[in-house]
Amino acid sequence: MADLPPKKVGLISCSGEEMPEGTISRLAVRKVMETMQKGKTATICLPLFLAGGEGDRAFARAYPTIAIDGCEKRCAARGTERYSGKPAAGIVVSALSPHAREELGTARRLSACGRDMVMATATAMSQLVDRLLESSHETENRPRENSEMAAAGISGMNQEEK
Amino acid sequence: MNPKAFIVPCSGIGKAYGSVARESAFCVTEDLRPETSRIMPLSLLVLGEEETREALARTPVIAVDGCKLSCAAKVAAEMGGEVRHALQVLDTFRRHPEWKPEGISELNEAGHQLARALGEEVALLVDEIKDEVKNG
Numbered sequence: 001m002a003d004l005p006p007k008k009v010g011l012i013s014c015s016g017e018e019m020p021e022g023t024i025s026r027l028a029v030r031k032v033m034e035t036m037q038k039g040k041t042a043t044i045c046l047p048l049f050l051a052g053g054e055g056d057r058a059f060a061r062a063y064p065t066i067a068i069d070g071c072e073k074r075c076a077a078r079g080t081e082r083y084s085g086k087p088a089a090g091i092v093v094s095a096l097s098p099h100a101r102e103e104l105g106t107a108r109r110l111s112a113c114g115r116d117m118v119m120a121t122a123t124a125m126s127q128l129v130d131r132l133l134e135s136s137h138e139t140e141n142r143p144r145e146n147s148e149m150a151a152a153g154i155s156g157m158n159q160e161e162k
Numbered sequence: 163m164n165p166k167a168f169i170v171p172c173s174g175i176g177k178a179y180g181s182v183a184r185e186s187a188f189c190v191t192e193d194l195r196p197e198t199s200r201i202m203p204l205s206l207l208v209l210g211e212e213e214t215r216e217a218l219a220r221t222p223v224i225a226v227d228g229c230k231l232s233c234a235a236k237v238a239a240e241m242g243g244e245v246r247h248a249l250q251v252l253d254t255f256r257r258h259p260e261w262k263p264e265g266i267s268e269l270n271e272a273g274h275q276l277a278r279a280l281g282e283e284v285a286l287l288v289d290e291i292k293d294e295v296k297n298g
Contacts, residue, residue, distance in 0.1 A: 013173075016205070
């Protein structure tokens with residue numbers, strides 16, 4: 001039997017230099033990649049869609065992707081859709097977080113509360129990775145809409161843009 | 163609001179050098195030249211919205227990249243910005259090989275020292291162009 005390449009989920013983070021939620025996005029992606037879903041995820045820097053080659057732009061066509069954004073501008077989700085392919089799911093940290101921005105620290109240095117949000121964001125992302133990997137075994141490889149998750153800042157998979 | 167030069171750092175999710183670029187930008191805009199510089203997030207530039215393009219058209223850019231792909235410089239130029247200076251973390255590292263950066267989520271001490279050195283280089287460039295910045 002032929003060895004097939006392992007299924008992976010692509011994670012694309014906002015760069016987040018303007019607000020703590022952006023740093024939370026970025027650190028949560030690293031946590032998922034390095035510990036929670038090691039070997040099952042891949043990432044790419046968002047600007048590579050513009051600065052890189054066709055191989056980079058094909059990223060979201062090669063992998064089901066999760067866009068992790070710090071705020072409602074959703075640069076990662078919109079940039080990915082524009083230059084590569086529509087993300088299968090998305091997380092917006094500012095919608096997921098129950099905390100006021102000031103409680104999270106700064107983009108450069110997160111507070112303890114901000115670091116807790118890294119863990120919460122990573123956990124939500126890891127659950128999405130599991131669902132996407134499960135769904136890749138089904139004939140329809142886009143998981144179902146989950147309005148409860150959407151309300152909590154996690155957009156499920158094949159939802160229409162609101 | 164005072165006019166502020168734009169520092170565009172690499173978004174640095176995959177390599178320690180990217181994290182150095184990002185930290186150096188914070189060094190400039192928060193520690194060394196808070197009154198005359200600000201970060202323009204690369205993610206926002208990727209979207210290329212009209213408001214961002216207008217701001218770029220009035221302000222020379224200093225791009226700080228973590229690798230030779232030069233995403234920061236390329237994207238800023240693509241969106242209509244005038245990239246007055248395009249710096250590479252690796253060039254600063256060659257001048258300071260004793261500071262080998264490690265860690266992406268959390269830079270080691272050498273990475274912070276390298277970022278500080280790079281930030282000091284960028285701060286001098288901010289001083290050079292500050293009279294040309296028209297976004298105040």
